[in-house]
Amino acid sequence: xxxxxxxxxxxxxxxxxxxxxxxxxxxxxxxxxxxxxxxxxxxxxxxxxxxxxxxxxxxxxxxxxxxxxxxxxxxxxxxxxxxxxxxxxxxxxxxxxxxxxxxxxxxxxxxxxxxxxxxxxxxxxxxxxxxxxxxxxxxxxxxxxxxxxxxxxxxxxxxxxxxxxxxxxxxxxxxxxxxxxxxxxxxxxxxxxxxxxxxxxxxxxxxxxxxxxxxxxxxxxxxxxxxxxxxxxxxxxxxxxxxxxxxxxxxxxxxxxxxxxxxxxxxxxxxxxxxxxxxxxxxxxxxxxxxxxxxxxxxxxxxxxxxxxxxxxxxxxxxxxxxxxxxxxxxxxxxxxx
Amino acid sequence: xxxxxxxxxxxxxxxxxxxxxxxxxxxxxxxxxxxxxxxxxxxxxxxxxxxxxxxxxxxxxxxxxxxxxxxxxxxxxxxxxxxxxxxxxxxxxxxxxxxxxxxxxxxxxxxxxxxxxxxxxxxxxxxxxxxxxxxxxxxxxxxxxxxxxxxxxxxxxxxxxxxxxxxxxxxxxxxxxxxxxxxxxxxxxxxxxxxxxxxxxxxxxxxxxxxxxxxxxxxxxxxxxxxxxxxxxxxxxxxxxxxxxxxxxxxxxxxxxxxxxxxxxxxxxxxxxxxxxxxxxxxxxxxxxxxxxxxxxxxxxxxxxxxxxxxxxxxxxxxxxxxxxxxxxxxxxxxxxxxxxxxxxxxxxxxxxxxx
Numbered sequence: 001x002x003x004x005x006x007x008x009x010x011x012x013x014x015x016x017x018x019x020x021x022x023x024x025x026x027x028x029x030x031x032x033x034x035x036x037x038x039x040x041x042x043x044x045x046x047x048x049x050x051x052x053x054x055x056x057x058x059x060x061x062x063x064x065x066x067x068x069x070x071x072x073x074x075x076x077x078x079x080x081x082x083x084x085x086x087x088x089x090x091x092x093x094x095x096x097x098x099x100x101x102x103x104x105x106x107x108x109x110x111x112x113x114x115x116x117x118x119x120x121x122x123x124x125x126x127x128x129x130x131x132x133x134x135x136x137x138x139x140x141x142x143x144x145x146x147x148x149x150x151x152x153x154x155x156x157x158x159x160x161x162x163x164x165x166x167x168x169x170x171x172x173x174x175x176x177x178x179x180x181x182x183x184x185x186x187x188x189x190x191x192x193x194x195x196x197x198x199x200x201x202x203x204x205x206x207x208x209x210x211x212x213x214x215x216x217x218x219x220x221x222x223x224x225x226x227x228x229x230x231x232x233x234x235x236x237x238x239x240x241x242x243x244x245x246x247x248x249x250x251x252x253x254x255x256x257x258x259x260x261x262x263x264x265x266x267x268x269x270x271x272x273x274x275x276x277x278x279x280x281x282x283x284x285x286x287x288x289x290x291x292x293x294x295x296x297x298x299x300x301x302x303x304x305x306x307x308x309x310x311x312x313x314x315x316x317x318x319x320x321x322x323x324x325x326x327x328x329x330x331x332x333x334x335x336x337x338x
Numbered sequence: 339x340x341x342x343x344x345x346x347x348x349x350x351x352x353x354x355x356x357x358x359x360x361x362x363x364x365x366x367x368x369x370x371x372x373x374x375x376x377x378x379x380x381x382x383x384x385x386x387x388x389x390x391x392x393x394x395x396x397x398x399x400x401x402x403x404x405x406x407x408x409x410x411x412x413x414x415x416x417x418x419x420x421x422x423x424x425x426x427x428x429x430x431x432x433x434x435x436x437x438x439x440x441x442x443x444x445x446x447x448x449x450x451x452x453x454x455x456x457x458x459x460x461x462x463x464x465x466x467x468x469x470x471x472x473x474x475x476x477x478x479x480x481x482x483x484x485x486x487x488x489x490x491x492x493x494x495x496x497x498x499x500x501x502x503x504x505x506x507x508x509x510x511x512x513x514x515x516x517x518x519x520x521x522x523x524x525x526x527x528x529x530x531x532x533x534x535x536x537x538x539x540x541x542x543x544x545x546x547x548x549x550x551x552x553x554x555x556x557x558x559x560x561x562x563x564x565x566x567x568x569x570x571x572x573x574x575x576x577x578x579x580x581x582x583x584x585x586x587x588x589x590x591x592x593x594x595x596x597x598x599x600x601x602x603x604x605x606x607x608x609x610x611x612x613x614x615x616x617x618x619x620x621x622x623x624x625x626x627x628x629x630x631x632x633x634x635x636x637x638x639x640x641x642x643x644x645x646x647x648x649x650x651x652x653x654x655x656x657x658x659x660x661x662x663x664x665x666x667x668x669x670x671x672x673x674x675x676x677x678x679x680x681x682x683x684x685x686x687x688x689x690x691x692x693x694x
Contacts, residue, residue, distance in 0.1 A: 042556055185583065186627045188418075190627035218629070259630065260631070263590050263609065266568065267565050268561065269558065
């Protein structure tokens with residue numbers, strides 16, 4: 001049994017203009033010590049997915065269906081009391097903006113001890129020594145001094161290190177990191193990502209990394225999900241997806257990166273932009289931007305505009321695309337006839 | 339009347355000056371900018387040892403920058419946040435007055451001009467800002483937004499000429515001219531950035547300063563906007579000063595690159611040379627930090643420490659605190675840009691002494 005099993009997750013937001021489906025049929029698993037990347041552009045639903053794992057979706061959002069199982073326990077139906085034992089303890093979270101995450105009126109020490117004491121019955125002295133140990137692990141210079149300092153006294157990179165230390169405090173099984181380095185500079189980002197990767201490997205911690213940066217995903221994670229308009233459209237081993245993307249959107253996204261093009265040449269762009277979740281196109285949500293639908297005598301493939309694509313297995317990857325499904329079917333038929 | 343005469347002389351002087359420095363369109367010499375942190379005069383007064391003293395603190399945003407931008411090129415300025423790259427851009431545009439130094443455009447000094455004298459230059463140099471959510475006036479329709487610069491710079495144009503120009507520029511950036519009646523908030527980030535680009539192109543400038551124009555956009559939209567900027571450059575023979583922190587974009591887009599660190603330029607090179615053979619230790623670290631798609635675990639040069647505050651600048655080379663090659667000389671003596679064999683200019687003692 002996988003450590004974390006998400007199946008058919010369905011999250012909706014009840015808005016005045018009607019219900020908006022932020023996530024549909026999101027299913028994935030995470031093994032112990034595995035690193036999973038969730039990639040997508042803004043509005044794809046990747047942050048909603050992260051928040052819903054710990055039932056942190058705020059009203060008017062709610063989990064309308066599906067299940068999130070952690071070690072066999074169903075998190076989405078669990079009581080607040082039970083959830084509190086999991087949150088921060090077994091599954092901890094790192095958010096995008098370190099300044100928003102840390103409480104500005106509490107010293108670093110107070111915030112760290114608070115977290116330890118909420119989950120364990122230990123003395124302040126013990127808690128302090130654990131906190132110092134974690135600060136050393138994230139390579140913060142003079143950790144004793146940091147415990148007395150307040151968040152505003154630290155730089156962005158330092159704050160994000162503190163947050164990683166807090167996330168590691170109770171030796172969690174899974175860390176969910178939502179765009180942990182987006183607010184940081186390139187050199188600091190590289191340091192923080194290297195640190196996070198090192199710590200996860202050392203302590204055998206599972207990592208769910210949410211990001212829009214395909215470079216980061218390719219370097220840190222083993223498996224990845226690509227999301228588009230609230231749906232997972234492709235998932236599989238990171239290397240395979242990066243080297244040989246199947247879904248036209250994943251292909252477009254990778255080809256749009258400047259590092260994939262010859263300098264000075266035109267970049268391959270995906271036309272149009274992500275549809276709003278309240279007004280999704282029929283059928284495959286990507287079809288108005290997809291370059292492949294016009295192959296059959298200039299007309300869009302009817303399936304693409306009418307039918308939501310099911311997942312098909314292609315190698316080690318699972319792809320939700322009619323075209324890929326057709327290609328696989330063709331190949332199978334050819335093999336059968338020959 | 340007087341002001342008009344002045345602008346006319348400015349316009350007349352230009353061609354003769356232009357011939358002298360036909361190569362570089364924009365010259366920045368010894369540019370410095372300090373921002374005061376201490377408030378006004380009364381805020382600066384402190385009691386110290388029973389006496390009233392005036393205490394002043396400054397952010398040293400730019401400390402002596404020299405740059406030349408050649409006609410038709412795209413000069414990228416890269417660096418981490420706080421390195422002064424946006425301040426350079428804004429000073430060039432005359433949005434901030436420099437504390438010291440000179441800026442010349444087409445051979446004519448522009449940093450000391452009044453805003454009225456600057457008007458003819460504003461028509462020739464335009465700016466695109468980072469955040470298209472903030473740079474479009476929420477109370478103006480797209481039509482109004484695009485008409486405004488035309489009315490200002492072509493006061494003698496009639497209504498039809500302005501309408502035609504707006505339509506042409508909207509088409510050239512890929513916005514439907516029928517959208518003119520709508521407001522900025524009705525558009526997505528990418529479309530807003532297109533409108534901002536259209537606004538900059540409306541007066542047919544020859545030089546565009548783009549301050550992180552794609553940083554706020556999604557990957558697939560970044561490609562669209564970058565393509566648009568490159569097309570505009572080819573069609574209109576534009577010169578760009580492109581501010582960014584994204585080195586992958588620089589590699590794709592830039593003719594030459596200037597790397598900035600803490601208010602100084604540490605390396606200037608053609609893009610190909612810089613990516614192939616970075617000289618300055620900071621450039622090397624910066625390049626190694628780009629998350630690449632292909633190689634699994636790259637050799638990332640880890641820098642120790644963080645960028646120091648620009649309030650109290652380090653002595654000597656501003657980078658010495660984080661530099662793996664720093665020695666005693668680096669702590670005392672400020673390195674100056676020196677031209678290498680291949681034309682790259684590097685400000686580093688280690689490179690100069692061939693220790694690197």
